[in-house]
Amino acid sequence: MSANVADWLGEDMTPGGLLGQPLPHFLQEVDASAASLERGERYMGQCHLSEYEFDVVVSDNGEQRLFELYPVLAHARPLTAPVSSQSLPEDSAELATQCEQLLQTLQDMSGFDRVLYYRFLPEGDGEVMAEVVREASMGRYLGLRFPASDIPQIARELYLQNPWRTIPHGEAEPVAIVSREEGTVPNLSWVDLRSASPIHVEYMTNMGVSAAVSLPIVLGGELDALISCHAAAPRQLTVSQLSAMHAEVHAFNLRLRDYKARRRLQVFEGLQHHFRQAQDVMVRHGSLEAAWPELSQWLLDTFQADGVLLQIGDTYYTQGSVLSTEALAVLKAQVSQEGDSVWLSEQLAHDCPHLPLTAVAGVAVVRDLALDTHHTAELYLCREESLYQVTWGGSPDKPVDYRQDGRGIAPRRSFEAWVEQRLGHSRPWSPSARLYLFKLRALLKQAKRLSEEEGARGSE
Template sequence: MVYSPGFIAQCEQEKLHLSGAIQPHGVLLVCDRQGLVSHVSANVADWLGENATPAFLLGQALPHFLHEVDASAASLNRGERYVGQCHLAEQEFDVVVSDNGEQRLFELYPVTAHARPLMAPVTSQPLPEDKAELAKQCEQLLQTLQEMSGFDRVLYYRFLPEGDGEVTAEVGREAGMGCYLGLRFPASDIPQIARELYLQNPWRTIPHGKAEPVAIVSREEGAVPNLSWVDLRSASPIHVEYMTNMGVSAAVSLPIVLGGELDALISCHAATPRQLTVSQLSAMHAEVNAFNLRLRDYKARRRLQVFDGLQHRFGQAQAVMMRHGSLEAAWPELSQWLLYTFQADGAVLTIGDTHYTQGSVLSMEALAALKAQVGQDDRSVWISEQLAHDCPGLPLTAVAGVAVVRDLALDPHHTAELYLCREETLYQVTWGGSPDKPVDYRQDGRGIAPRRSFEAWVEQRFGHSRPWSPSARLYLLKLRALLQKAKTLPEEKTASGSR
C-alpha cells in the first residue's frame, strides 16, 4: 500500500503531548514539585474570577479551593489520575488531577448544568461462548454508549495486524451521517504517536472540533508542560480537519487494550458540538472496561482451545511418524495431514539435496531464491502472504504465500526445511476513501490536509495468498518440535513425486 511519506512524517512528528494549548471547555493549572503554579491556561480568569490572571497565579501556591483535591491526589504516580470536585464561590467544578512525572496537572471543568441521571449499569454479561455472542455483546455495548452519550453514531474500530483499521460494528441514529461498517482505513489515519496517547488515557474527548484552542501561559519562557495524560489537550489541526471532512463536530474515543497493545477504539461521533461531563465519561469508561475484560478472557479461552486442538492434531501426526518409522517413509501420509491442518495447497520437505513434495509447490529456482531470502532472518518460522513482495527476485510462480519452518535438526549431520505453499487468491478490500491518496496537498503551499472523501473505494489485491491464521505460527513451532524428534537419513535418490 502506498501512503504519502510527507503526510506520515508530519503526523508522526507532531508532538501532540507538547501542544502548548488546551481546548476551551475547561481550565488548566500546573504545579511544580514545590507546589507553586508553573503554568495556567490563558482563559483562567474567565472561570476563576477577574483577579485570577496568569500574572497573579504564576509562581504562587496552588489556590486554596484546590487544596482538598490536591491532598486527596497526594499519592499519585506518573501517569495516574484522580477525579474529584471543588467549588469556588457559586461555581462547581469537576477536577481531574494527573501527574506527568515532573508536575501535578489540574483540569477544571465548569459544571454549568448537571446532566440527566446516568443510566443504570447494564446487567453483568457472561463470558461470550463464540464469535456470534461476542459480536452481539459488542453491538449492545455500542448501543449503551450511544444512549449514555446522546451522540449520533458509535463505531467499533478494530486494528489489524498490519496497522490498518476496520470498522467491525456500528450503531447510529442519523442516516445522514453515512455508514462506515465494513470499511477499512489506512494506518496513517491514526499515527503511532496518537495510538500511544490512547493507550495512556481512559478516554479522549473533542466537544467542539472548530473551537479555538487556548494557549498555556508559562512562568518560564518556552517551558511547555507534558500533556500526555490531560484530556483538555488541544486537538491536532490535522485531526480537526479530518473530523470536518467526515461531518463530525464532536467526538469521544475510548480504547480497547489487550496485552498492553491498542486492539481497538470505540469512537462516538456527533454532527453538532456536544460536551459530556466527567461523570458521564467515567460511566462510559466503566462500561467499556467491563467489555474489555470479557474480551480479554474470551481471547484467553480461545487460545487454550487452540492449544488443546493443537495437542490433539499433533498427536495424530506423531502417530503417523511412529507408524512409518522415518520422516521419508511417513511423507506421503504426513504431507496430506500438513495440507489439511494448515489449509495449504502444497508442501515441500528438503533434507539435504533431497526434496519431497506434495501438491502445488515452488519450482527449484523459486525455492532456492526463497531459501536465500529466509536465510537472512534468524527466526525459526518465516511467514509471508505476499511472496513476490517479501522475496525480491523470486521467479514467476503461482505460489503467493508460504510458511517456512527452518533449521530442523534431524541428527548431528542433517538438517531439514519445510515449506507450506498457498496459491494466489484475488480478493477485495473496501476502504473508506482511496488508501493510496490519504491526503490532499494545499494550494497555498502550507503543507497537507487529510483527504476529503470517505466514500467506499474497492481495492482488488493481486499477488496475495489467503491470510495465515493468527495461530499459524504457534502451530508451526509445535510442528518444528515434533519433526525434530524424527530421526531420519536422506536417500541418495530423489523420492517419488519430488522435483
C-alpha cells in the same frame, strides 16, 4: 494556567494575580485528597465557587500537578445503564453481540450520533468492526479500513495513557497557556482539556463530526482498538458521564482479554491434539517417508495449504500445488540468506526476487530439520494466488493532500468506499501460523527420536 481562568473563576482571579501564589482555597481540599498521586495517575473530585460548581480532574506528570476544571452547567440525567455484568463470551458470535450491545449502551449514555469500534490490524491499519448510527442518512463506516497514518503513533501512545479523549467542540478556538516563564508549557499528556491538533480537527470536519469521544481498548499493553463516539453538533459530557462510559468499556475490555486468553488455550490444546495425531502417524510408519501419504494430507488440512513439499537430502515428496525445482532453488537461497528457521510469505514474487514464474503465491518454510546425523529435511507449505480485496474509507495511497499554497499538509477529504484489489498475493497466514510451525519443527524432531527408540527396543 489557561488564559481564560477569569471567565470562570471571577475577575479577581486572573493569571497575573494567581501565578506564583498559593493554590486557590477552593482547590485545596481536592489537592489534599489527591496527595498520594503518582506520575500518570488521576483523582476526580468536585469544588464550588459562589456562581459555579466544577468537576475537577487532578493528574501528575512527574514534574507538576495539573487541575482540570469542568464547569457543571447542567447535570446529566441519571444514568440508567449500570456497569455491564455479562458473562465471558463463549464464541466469536457472542463476542460480536456483546460488542454491539456496548456500542448501543455508550450511544444511549452519551447521546452521540455514531459509535464505532475501530480495531487495529497487525500492519497498523485500522478497520471498523462494529457500528451503531442514530440516523441512516449519516452514512456507514462499517467494514471500511483506514491507513495507519490516520492515527499517528504519538496519538496511539497517548490513548494508552488516558481513559478517554474528548473534543467537545472541534471548531472552538484554542485557549493559550500562561506561565510565569514565557514559552513554558507543562507536559499535557494526561490532560484531556488540551486542544486538538488542527490537522485532526480538519479531519473531523471532513467526516462531518463536530464533537468526539474516544475510549481505548488495551490488550497486553498494546492499543488493540478504539471506540469512537461522533456527534454532528458540539456536545460536552460531564466527568461523571465519561467515568460511567469508561467503566462500561473497561468491563468489556476485561471480558475481551479473558476471552482471547481462553481462545489461545483452546487453540494450543487443539494444536497439541493434532500434533499427537501426526506424531502417531510417523511413529506407526517408522519414518517420515513411509508416513508421507497420510502426513501430507494432515499438513494440507491443518495449515489450509494448496500443496506441501518435503525435501530429505536429494529426495522430494510432494502433494498438491508446489514449487518447481528451479523456483525451490531460488527460494532456498533467499531463505538461507535471511537465516530464519521458519519463514513465511504471502507475496512470494515480491519477497523472493528472481523467482521463476509459478502458481504458488505464498509459502511457509520450516528449515534445518535434523533427522539424523546424515540427513536434514525442509518442509514447504504452499498457497496459490488468491484475490486480495480490501474496502478502504478513501484511497489508502493518498491519506493526506498538500495545500495549494504549500503550507504543510491537510487530511484527505474523501471517506467514500474505495475497493483495492491486489494480484500476486496468497490467502494470508494466520497470526499464530509461525507458532504452529515452530511447534511442528519440534514435533518432527521429537518424532524422529521416538522412532529411533522404538527401533532400538525392537532390536533388543
